[in-house]
Amino acid sequence: MSHLPPAISHKINSHDIFLPADQTKEDICRLILRSDNFPPDFGFSFSHVIQIDISTVIFRMVGSPGLIRGVMFLFLSLSVHSHHLFQSVPVAPASQDASRAEECEGDTCSICFEPWTTAGEHRLAALRCGHLFGHMCINRWLRGQGQAAKCPQCNKKAKRSDIVLLYAPKLRALDNSEFESMKKSLEQEQSLRRKAELDSAQSRLQLQVMTNKCGQLQQQLQELMAQTGRSAAPSSSSASLAFSQLSDVSQRPDGGRTGQYSFSKAVLVSQSGGCRVLSYCEPLSCLLASQPSPHATLVPGCGVKKLSVVNVKACQYIPIHGKQIRGLAFNRQNDSLLLSASLDNTVKLTSLLTNTVVQTYNTGRPVWSCCWCLDNSNYVYAGLYNGSVLVYDTRDTSTHVQELQPLRSRCPVASLCYVPRAANSSFPCGGLIAGSLEGGCFWEQVDGTNYRPHVLPLETAGCTDIQVETESRHCLVTYRPGRSHPSLRCVLMALSRSPQQDSGQQPSCSCSPVQTFSAGSSSKLLTKNAVFRSPAGTGTLVCAGDEASNSTMVWDAGSGSLLQKLPADLPVLDISPFQVNGDHFLASLTEKMLKLYKWE
Secondary structure (H helix, E strand, O other): OOOOOHHHHOOOOOOEEEEEOOOOHHHHHHHHHHOOOOOOOOOOEEEEEEEOOOOEEEEEEEOOHHHHHHHHHHHHHHHHHOOOOOEEOOOOOHHHHHHHHHHHHOOEOOOOOOEOEOOOOOEEEEOOOOOEEEHHHHHHHHHHHHHHOEOOOOOOEOOHHHOEEOOOOOOOOOOOHHHHHHHHHHHHHHHHHHHHHHHHHHHHHHHHHHHHHHHHHHHHHHHHHHHOOOOOOOOHHHHHHHHHHHHHHOEOOOOOEOOOEEEEEEEEOOOOOOOOOEEEEOOOOEEEEEEEOOOOOOOOOEEEEEEEOOOOEEEEEEEEEOOOEEEEEEOOOOOOEEEEEEOOOEEEEEEOOOOEEEEEEEOOOOEEEEEEOOOOOOEEEEEEOOOOEEEEEOOOOOOOOEEEOOOOOOOOEEEEEEEOOOOOOOOOOOEEEEEEOOEEEEEEEEEOOEEEEEEOOOOOOOEEEEEEEOOOOEEEEEEOOOOOOOOOEEEEEEEEEEOOOOOOOOOEEEEEEEEEEEOOOOOOOOOEOEEEEOOOOOOEEEEEEEOOOOEEEEEEOOOOOEEEEEEOOOOOOEEEEEEEOOEEEEEEEOOOEEEEEEEO
């Protein structure tokens, strides 16, 4: 008040109210008691009346600081509705009052303007709407308003049972809207970066595939030009002529075009590696690849990764064994039972319908290979580390029903293949071919569990794998490079039996070489190769992994010519042909990746 005399201005403070001289303390109290916004049980008084002039007096309130602030606020609100009957004294700058209000805003009761406490009657409490008050103040407020009680701040209906005590020494609301906005922007940028990295990895893989294809075509071009006796001139005309001749090679003598495998997709099976064998489940249209557990600390051991060939995605990991899996096989009954052999001395049957192990056989020794009996699905075979083959009956869950002892060496049985009976074939016998590093043996199944051994005339060293093509009655024998043969060899052999007709003479089963296929000079791994009917409908294809070039080589079994060289990122460990919805595919497994090629 700038018009106050100097003798008066130094006596007033923030607790003083300027009133007209004709208003008495009783009039002021009567106005307050009639107010609907202030409970009547808050006592206050006035003293030190200061006479300024004839028309104005000053009433100084007496009470606690919080109560005085509340009454001052009430006077200001009353003055608005009473045509400025009352005026408060501006004794402090507005900036100081605002800063003081901001300091007290987070720790004071909005009813009495007193700081709330952590204990006692004025401890921190809240209503259902979320507004905070001192417990004593809000309790009195709601009790005084009765059934029509409302929140003092938002006017929402409230009752005394809505009061909830809060256990917080002090509340401060931190404005983190900018932080949340920046966090959301960061997450979006990280998502875009991950997508870009994935696209980049796929592009690099496609580039590698195309580069390998280009190198393959260049090599075939050079071979073709060498066969035709022409030199590879760098002119465009000679290049176009060579490519046209290369196209003619892909045609049959009758003018029809033969197909070839083209890259379809690559799937990462195991980031850390360790994949070993591969098998295809026809009823579920999925590939099974063995691998170590991706969560070794939680689920140790090894299992198989399911890969759907419908959408070509790895969908599920199934834990099965405690150590590396060396063999996977399915039967022909379409019951989705997976037979697996492992170095943990067990052979197990796993249902892929429930993804659980349904039967476990303890062999007592590490198992290197396994297969089903294709003439009777109740029998399974397990090739052991000591060269023996155990015969199990799935109806007998206790132990094996027979043990086929090795005739010569006791090397591990690296491969097992069953040849089903074919009465109209030149080789009508049914039985088991067991291959080891020092040769092979055909166990002819005479009847039931009776087997007659026939030693096959194979080389005595370096045999790493034996696979069978059941329709043509051929077997593919793979030999490691040696002194006399410096490269990997795959020998296609025809199974035979003499005499052909039943007679008094004891029959003898044997095999003879038909075609030999040569690959690279390195073979440290026991790669499982494949021999199968050509998707073109006629002839037989032979596929083998070449460690020297990290590729899958495809030969025509009839002519012995190399048809394709499919690139891989690492040495190929297993090869599996399969058919889905009329389309023919070839799957090659490395230590980490699975690559699919489609016949077109």
